[in-house]
Amino acid sequence: MDTPWRSIARHAAACPSPHNTQPFRLRIRSETEAEVVFLPRRGLWVADPHGRFTWLTAGIFVELCTIAAHGLGFELEQRTDFVPMYRDGDTETPQVIARLTLRPADGAVADLDPALILARHTSRLPYDGHPIPEALLAEMQAEAARTGHRFEARNDGEAIRWVVELNRQALFHDMLNAPIRRELVRWLRFGTREEDITGDGLSARCLGFSAPLLRSFFTRPGFWTLPGIRSLVGALYRRSMKGVGTVGWLRGPYVTMEDWFRAGTTMIRLWLIVARHGYHWQPYGSVITSDEARTNMIRYFDMPDEKGGADAVWLLLRLGKSAPPPISRRLPFEDIVLCG
Incomplete structure (x- = not known):
C-alpha cells in the first residue's frame, strides 16, 4: 500500500x-x-x-x-x-x-x-575536546523546558573526569550482574557477518572493540575483573572517552508510563537539535539504571532529585564533535x- x-x-x-x-x-x-x-x-x-x-x-x-x-x-x-x-x-x-x-x-x-x-547517529568515538557552544546549550534548555524538563550541563574537566569514571564503574557493575549480562549478550554482535544477518544489536565495530576482546569480556567476566586486568580494561575505556568537552543530563517527571513516553519526545528532539548543529552525543545508560551510580551522581552534583519523582534525573550523556562514527x-x- x-x-x-x-x-x-x-x-x-x-x-x-x-x-x-x-x-x-x-x-x-x-x-x-x-x-x-x-x-x-x-x-x-x-x-x-x-x-x-x-x-x-x-x-x-x-x-x-x-x-x-x-x-x-x-x-x-x-x-x-x-x-x-x-x-x-x-x-x-x-x-x-x-x-x-x-x-x-x-x-x-x-x-x-x-x-x-x-x-542522527550515536558516536562512541573520542571527541575533539571542545565544549558545546553556549548558544546550543541555551537552545537545548529552551526545548527541554517547553516539554516540562530541564537540561543541565557541565564543561569543567573535574566534573567530566568524574562522570566518565562513574560510567566505567557502572559498566563493570552491569557486567558482574549475571542476569543482566546474559540478556545483554543476546544483543551483542561480534562480527560483521553476524551484524549483516541480524540487522540489529550492539556491534563490536560500533563499540570500538575487537570482536574477540568483546566476546571474552562478556563471557569471561571473572578474568576481566582481576585487579591488574581490570586496570587494563579501564585504560582502554578511558582512551575511547578522550576529548569529552561537555557532560549533560535531563531532569523532569519520570514516574508513570506516560511520563516515560513523554520523556522520549524530549530526548529525541534534543538529540536532533544537537545533530542539526553538527554535534554528537552518547547516553550513559548504565549510570541511570544502576541505583548506586545514580545516587552517587545526584550527591556529587547536589541535585534535588528523588528516583521516580517529579524531578528525576533520567538521562546522562556526553556531548561533542567526533569523526564520523560507524553506523x-x-x-x-x-x-x-x-x-x-
Whole structure:
C-alpha cells in the first residue's frame, strides 16, 4: 500500500533503542490510520522489567513519526494505551500500544527537518575536546523546558573526569550482574557477518572493540575483573572517552508510563537539535539504571532529585564533535512495516 505511512515508516525505522533492539513496528491499517506495535521478545525484561526505557523508546518512535508527517504536510494524532509491558510474564505476544491518525495540516507545519532523523547517529568515538557552544546549550534548555524538563550541563574537566569514571564503574557493575549480562549478550554482535544477518544489536565495530576482546569480556567476566586486568580494561575505556568537552543530563517527571513516553519526545528532539548543529552525543545508560551510580551522581552534583519523582534525573550523556562514527546495522525497512 503506497501511502504517506511508508515515507513516515522509513524515518521511524531510524529510531534509537537500548542495545539497538528495534522493538517497535508500524502497522498500516489504511491511508490515514496506523498502529504502533511492541514486540516484547525484543524488549529488555531483565534490565528494564517495568518498561521505563522501552516506553521512552516508544515516545521517540512516535515523535519521529510526527516529525516525518509534518514534513509531508500532515498533522499526526495519537491515542496511546498505557498498559504494562510483559503482562503476566508474556515476552512473546505483540502488543498494540498506540493508534495514529493522519490529518491534512492547515498550512505549513513548522518543525524539525525530517532529514535530521536519518543524519542522527550515536558516536562512541573520542571527541575533539571542545565544549558545546553556549548558544546550543541555551537552545537545548529552551526545548527541554517547553516539554516540562530541564537540561543541565557541565564543561569543567573535574566534573567530566568524574562522570566518565562513574560510567566505567557502572559498566563493570552491569557486567558482574549475571542476569543482566546474559540478556545483554543476546544483543551483542561480534562480527560483521553476524551484524549483516541480524540487522540489529550492539556491534563490536560500533563499540570500538575487537570482536574477540568483546566476546571474552562478556563471557569471561571473572578474568576481566582481576585487579591488574581490570586496570587494563579501564585504560582502554578511558582512551575511547578522550576529548569529552561537555557532560549533560535531563531532569523532569519520570514516574508513570506516560511520563516515560513523554520523556522520549524530549530526548529525541534534543538529540536532533544537537545533530542539526553538527554535534554528537552518547547516553550513559548504565549510570541511570544502576541505583548506586545514580545516587552517587545526584550527591556529587547536589541535585534535588528523588528516583521516580517529579524531578528525576533520567538521562546522562556526553556531548561533542567526533569523526564520523560507524553506523549500526538496521533491520530491513520491510521488517519495520506491517500491513493489514
